[in-house]
Amino acid sequence: MLPPRSRHADDARRPPRPTTLVVDLEAAAHNIRAVRQMVGPARKVFAVVKADGYGHGAAELGAIFVAHGADALAVADLGEGIRLRQRGITAPILVYPSSLPEAAPDALGHALIPTLVDLDGAHAYAEAATGPCDVFVKIDVGLERLGVPAEQAVKVIAAMLELPHLRLAGLCAHPHAPGGDDHAYAEWQLGRFTAVVDELQTRGIGVPIRLLAASPFVLRFPQTYLNAVDPGRMLYGITFAGETPPVPLRPTLRALTTRVIALKELAPRERFAELAPFPVTAPMRLGVIPMGSADGLAWLHAGRVLVRGRAVPIVGSPSLEHTRIDLTSAPDARVGDEVVIIGRQSDAEITVAEVAERHGLGLHHVATTVGPRVARVYTS
Numbered sequence: 001m002l003p004p005r006s007r008h009a010d011d012a013r014r015p016p017r018p019t020t021l022v023v024d025l026e027a028a029a030h031n032i033r034a035v036r037q038m039v040g041p042a043r044k045v046f047a048v049v050k051a052d053g054y055g056h057g058a059a060e061l062g063a064i065f066v067a068h069g070a071d072a073l074a075v076a077d078l079g080e081g082i083r084l085r086q087r088g089i090t091a092p093i094l095v096y097p098s099s100l101p102e103a104a105p106d107a108l109g110h111a112l113i114p115t116l117v118d119l120d121g122a123h124a125y126a127e128a129a130t131g132p133c134d135v136f137v138k139i140d141v142g143l144e145r146l147g148v149p150a151e152q153a154v155k156v157i158a159a160m161l162e163l164p165h166l167r168l169a170g171l172c173a174h175p176h177a178p179g180g181d182d183h184a185y186a187e188w189q190l191g192r193f194t195a196v197v198d199e200l201q202t203r204g205i206g207v208p209i210r211l212l213a214a215s216p217f218v219l220r221f222p223q224t225y226l227n228a229v230d231p232g233r234m235l236y237g238i239t240f241a242g243e244t245p246p247v248p249l250r251p252t253l254r255a256l257t258t259r260v261i262a263l264k265e266l267a268p269r270e271r272f273a274e275l276a277p278f279p280v281t282a283p284m285r286l287g288v289i290p291m292g293s294a295d296g297l298a299w300l301h302a303g304r305v306l307v308r309g310r311a312v313p314i315v316g317s318p319s320l321e322h323t324r325i326d327l328t329s330a331p332d333a334r335v336g337d338e339v340v341i342i343g344r345q346s347d348a349e350i351t352v353a354e355v356a357e358r359h360g361l362g363l364h365h366v367a368t369t370v371g372p373r374v375a376r377v378y379t380s
C-alpha cells in the first residue's frame with residue numbers, strides 16, 4: 001500500500017501552505033472503468049501515469065487505476081518508475097524510452113520493463129540481466145520521435161533477440177494523432193505496425209503484447225486496439241473536439257485553490273504614485289495569496305479568482321511566491337477565506353478550458369504546470 005503523504009482531503013485541507021490541487025479519485029476510477037468497457041475484458045490496459053500522473057500524482061492515480069481495472073502502468077521517466085516501486089506499487093510498470101543504456105541495472109533492479117529503441121540499449125540490458133529479461137521494443141510508425149523505424153524493425157529486433165537473456169514481451173508504438181478523423185492515416189500507421197508483427201511471427205518470433213492505441217486512437221479508432229492499449233489523458237477526463245467516448249469521462253482535476261493570507265487597505269499614494277507596483281487610483285482592499293510564478297501561477301490563472309462566490313481580479317503579475325488580488329468588491333472577505341483559481345465556488349466557476357485557452361496550453365498541460373510544491377489533495 002502507499003505510505004501516507006498527507007494526501008487525504010481532511011488532512012491536506014490544512015497543508016502547511018494552504019495551496020492545493022484537488023484531485024477527484026472517484027473520477028479516475030470511473031475513467032479507467034470506462035476504458036475497460038470500451039476495450040473489453042481481454043485486452044491489456046497500460047494506464048499511463050507519465051509526467052507524475054499528468055500532474056495529479058503518479059502513485060496515487062496509478063494505485064486507483066490498478067485497483068479499478070488497469071493491468072499495468074506506464075511511465076516515460078525511469079526515475080518515476082523507481083519512485084512508483086518505492087511507493088509500494090507492485091503492478092507491472094512499462095518504462096517508455098527515457099534513459100541512457102547505463103541505467104539498465106537501475107531499471108532491472110526495480111523490476112521495471114524497459115522499452116528498447118536500438119541495439120546499444122539491448123546490449124546494456126543483456127549485460128545487466130542475470131536471468132530472463134522481458135523487454136518491449138518501440139516501433140516508430142509515424143510520429144518521427146522515438147522508436148525503430150518500422151521498415152528496419154524486424155532486422156533490429158531479430159539481432160536484439162540473439163543477445164543473452166532478452167525476451168520480447170511486446171511491441172509498442174505511439175502513433176501520430178493530428179486532430180480530425182483521418183481513418184486512412186490511422187490505418188497506414190497501424191499497417192506499418194502489424195507488418196512488423198506479422199513478419200516477426202513468420203520468422204517464429206512471437207509478439208505477446210501488441211500496444212499501439214493511446215487516447216486519440218482509443219477514442220476514435222477501435223480497429224487499432226490490437227491486444228493492448230495505453231491511454232493517458234483520457235484517464236484524467238481530458239478529451240478534445242471530435243472525441244466522444246460512449247461513456248462520458250469525468251475530469252480528475254477538480255480545483256486549484258489557495259487562501260487569503262493577508263489583507264490590507266490601500267489608499268492612493270500622494271508621492272511616487274507613478275512608481276507604484278500597480279496603479280491605485282481609489283481606496284483598495286488588497287489580499288495576498290500564497291502562490292506565485294514558482295508554482296506555475298503565471299500560466300494558470302484566468303485574470304480573476306473566486307472569493308466568497310464572487311470573481312475578483314488579480315492585481316499586477318504573480319511574483320515568485322505570492323500574488324495580489326483586489327478584494328475591494330468583497331468587503332466581507334477575511335484572512336483564511338478560500339480562493340479558487342480554477343474550479344467552482346458557489347455559482348461561480350473558472351474552468352480548466354478557460355485557463356488553458358488564455359495561456360495557449362493544451363488541456364493536458366494544465367495540471368502538469370502546477371508546481372510540485374502545491375499539495376495534491378485527494379477526494380473521493
Ligand SMILES: Cc1ncc(COP(=O)(O)O)c(C=O)c1O
Binds near residue numbers: 174214216231232233
Ligand atoms: C508512448 C506513449 N504512449 C501513450 C501515451 C499516452 O498518450 P495520451 O495521453 O494521448 O493517451 C503517451 C503520452 O504522450 C506516450 O508517450
